[in-house]
Amino acid sequence: MNAFPTDPPGPTTDGPASDRAHRPARAPSSAPYGDPARVLSARLAALHEPVATLVEQRAGTDPTADDPLRGLYLSDEAVQHLLDSWPSDAEDAAPGHAPSGPVPDVPQADPADRLARLAARTNLTELDTAVLLIALAPDVDRTFEPLYGYLNNDVSRRRASVSLALELCGVPAHLAAARGRFHASAPLLSLGLLELEDPERPFLTRALRVPDRLIGHLLGDDTPDAALLGLLRPMPEALPATGTDDFVRQLAARLKEGPLTAYLREPREGDGLAALASVLDAAGLDALRCAGAEDHVPELLREARLSGRAVVVPGLPEKPAALVRALTAATDVTVLLTDPRPYDPHWAPDDPLVLDAPGRRAGGAAAWRAALGPDADGFDLASAVAPYRLGGDRIQRAAHAALALAAFDGTPLSAEHVRLAARRQSASGLESHARRIRPDVDWQDLVLPDKPLVQLRELALRARHRDRVLGDWRLSAGGGRGRGVLGLFAGESGTGKTLSAEVVAADLGLDLYVVQLSSVVDKYVGETEKNLERIFTEADRTDAVLLFDEADAVFGKRSEVKDAHDKYANMESAYLLQRLESFDGIALLTTNLRANIDEAFTRRLDLVVDFPFPDPDQRLALWRHCLSRVPSAEDIDPEPLAREFELAGGSIRSAVVTAAYLAAGRDDTVTADDLLEGARREYRKAGRLVPGEGGW
Incomplete structure (x- = not known):
């Protein structure tokens, strides 16, 4: 022409x-x-x-x-x-x-x-x-x-x-x-x-x-297509991510060569998006991040072609074949997909480049510091964020939330603001199978001998530094084993096992989820395993502490197979053994009788903490700790109660609660008689002879 x-x-x-x-x-x-x-x-x-x-x-x-x-x-x-x-x-x-x-x-x-x-x-x-x-x-x-x-x-x-x-x-x-x-x-x-x-x-x-x-x-108008309104989201900022430098450098170099279609399988939700943010930043590319694009693929691809940007789709629909097929067919546009599921070749005739996204490490203080700016200089940021494995734009959003909380309180940014914001970014589906406890205790609330206290602090230490020890120092046992932290608390009822789990969760700045075994155990074959799998999968992607209270019900010893019930009970135990090995979260088990737990489970535990029944000195410390916040008579002395009544910590607390109600009813302070009545009621509840009554 x-x-x-x-x-x-x-x-x-x-x-x-x-x-x-x-x-x-x-x-x-x-x-x-x-x-x-x-x-x-x-x-x-x-x-x-x-x-x-x-x-x-x-x-x-x-x-x-x-x-x-x-x-x-x-x-x-x-x-x-x-x-x-x-x-x-x-x-x-x-x-x-x-x-x-x-x-x-x-x-x-x-x-x-x-x-x-x-x-x-x-x-x-x-x-x-x-x-x-x-x-x-x-x-x-x-x-x-x-x-x-x-x-x-x-x-x-x-x-x-x-x-x-x-x-x-x-x-x-x-x-x-x-x-x-x-x-x-x-x-x-x-x-x-x-x-x-x-x-x-x-x-x-x-x-x-x-x-x-x-x-x-x-004509110069860069407003996105109206069909994409409400679907496009900004990419998260490229935050420092230690341990992913090689991955970022290699994929960025490939993107500079020309259009690419890649699928990143992410270990946790948001890990793939976080990695792609760093990759695109290194490659000097802008991207259209779109969720729910299955009905608007032509408009999305056209928008990418007009602006010369890549397409990023984090999280595929339940049936992704049509979406993946349409996106992978666009060979002139860089398309980057992320999802926790493994790539299925049946989704599309042309396979993308399939990669494993690097997992987000716990901690990542450099990323948090970049998001918080100079406000993070007033406290130990590394210790505050050590347990969290937030990915994608979660760190950025948590940082904004923490700064907003500090502004609302009218105080400088603190570790508590950061922890609260981080917990809220770790929304969980565990509540359908577990009861959430937001810890409101600390180490001062634990009255225990030195040995279990040292072990509990070590448990929190392991949770903070597992990525360094098992990852950087390559001390993982291999075989697909995860980087989870598993602990068993064994002791009589009321000796402080559940309270200790709450204290550990509070020290880590995490929520505690107590698994409701009634919602897990099912009489139908295979349903118990399915329920447990949902719990473990959700716990893997959530920054939380998982507590199996009275764990004997699901972690009990395997027995000789005499009938179908024994066979399927052993299958449940075998499943749990395999699942614990690949677990990446923090799980605690409690039992009243350690001997009831299968030895195969104890071998996979990081720590076994024994909670002894308190001796008289320990009981006296427990009485005084419980009375520390209660208005009491000046001459009150719990020493005789600690010597005469053999009560565990939970029972002592219940006795003080009873005494407090008696005092509140009189609009008075707690007296020695109130405490004595509370202790006697605990003995009666346990079916024991009360000192001074019934032939004592």
Whole structure:
């Protein structure tokens, strides 16, 4: 096709009079650098000339050119003119006086020439670009509407048709290659740049429409497609992520080479998105992060092509095949998918690059410090965030929430603000199977001998540094074993096992979830394992402490198989043994009798903490600790109670609660008699003889 002059005559609204050929040409102007709308206007100005030329050709030979009702009916003269204009043979089928193609010589180096950039990015041919310009002309310049209606010989059809576009481009309409540019698989239609309307009409008279979003883009409007409103989310900031440098560097280098479709399987929700944020930042690419895109894939891909950005889809739908198939088919766009599920080859005929996203390490103080800024200098940030494994944009959101909480309290940012915000970002589905406890205790509330106290502190220490010891120092046992922390608390009822679990959770800044065994154990075969799997899976992706209270029910010893019940009970134990090995969270088990726990479970435990029954000195400390917050008589002395009543810590607390109610009923302070009555009631509840009663 022949190129147009850089500065063609300006647009005109004159009718198809014969003297239009003698109108003066517009003076040349400088190239419209910097403004996309001016660049597009220059291209359309160049289009006026071939349109005007074609109109003049029609007017010179059409006997109905001056008929005011032209295009509304066919006169005898018009029919005869059509018959006379038929070519005598196939060689004359091409128009003899077709105008030149409408691709103006606007300098391609101008960054504001979005049509040229789009053509280069999507590999459009010169004919494709010309057709696109012809089709969008009436949407940008109204003077094209009546002219297109005249050339279509139908005043109601004011858009370019297939035949009109080809004629303006100087291409014969009977050529298969030319007609193929309007096929559904051709770039213009397959990339969503052009729509072919009126499928019931003959092919050549079908109207061409350019989507409004594309026109807006060419004019300089970067507002996303209306169909994507509410679906697009900003990418999280690229935060420092120790241990993922090699992954980020390798994938970023691959993205710089050209479009790529990749699938990242993430160990926890958000890990893949966090890694991609760092990768895209290293590659210097922007991205469209879209959730729920399954119904708007064409609009999403078109938006990516217009802006030159990558597509990021975190979290696939339950049935992802259709979405994955549509996205992987777009080989000209970088598409990055993340999901916890392994990639299934049945999802799409063309497999993406499948990678394992690096897991988010616990802690990540550098990422937290980058998100919190200088406000994090007033406390030990590394210790505060050590237990958390937040990924994606969760750290950024938690940091904003922590700063908002500090501003609300009117105090400087503290570790408690950070911990509270982090817990809220770790929303969990565990509550359907477990009871959540928000710890409100600390180490001062524990009255225990030195040995179990040291072990409990070690348990919290293991939870903080497991990534370094098992990961960086490569002390993991291998075999797919996780980096979980498992502990067993053994001791009589009331010796402080559950309270200790709550204290450990409080020290780590995590919520405690007490598993409700009644919602786990099921009489139907296999259902118990399914319920446990849901719990472990949710616990793996949640920063929390999981407590199996009275764990004998599910972690008991395997027995000799004598009937079907024994067989399936042993299968449950075998499942638990395997699942504990791959567990990445923090789980604590409590039992009243350590001997009831299968030895295979104890071998997989990190710590076994024995809670002894308190001796008299320990009981005295427990009495005094419970009374420390209760208004008591000045002469009260719990030493005789500690010596005479052999009560565990839980029973001592219950005795003090009873005494407190008795005192509150009198609107008085707690007396020695109140405490004595409370202790006696605990003995009676346990079915024991009360000192001073019943033959003591």
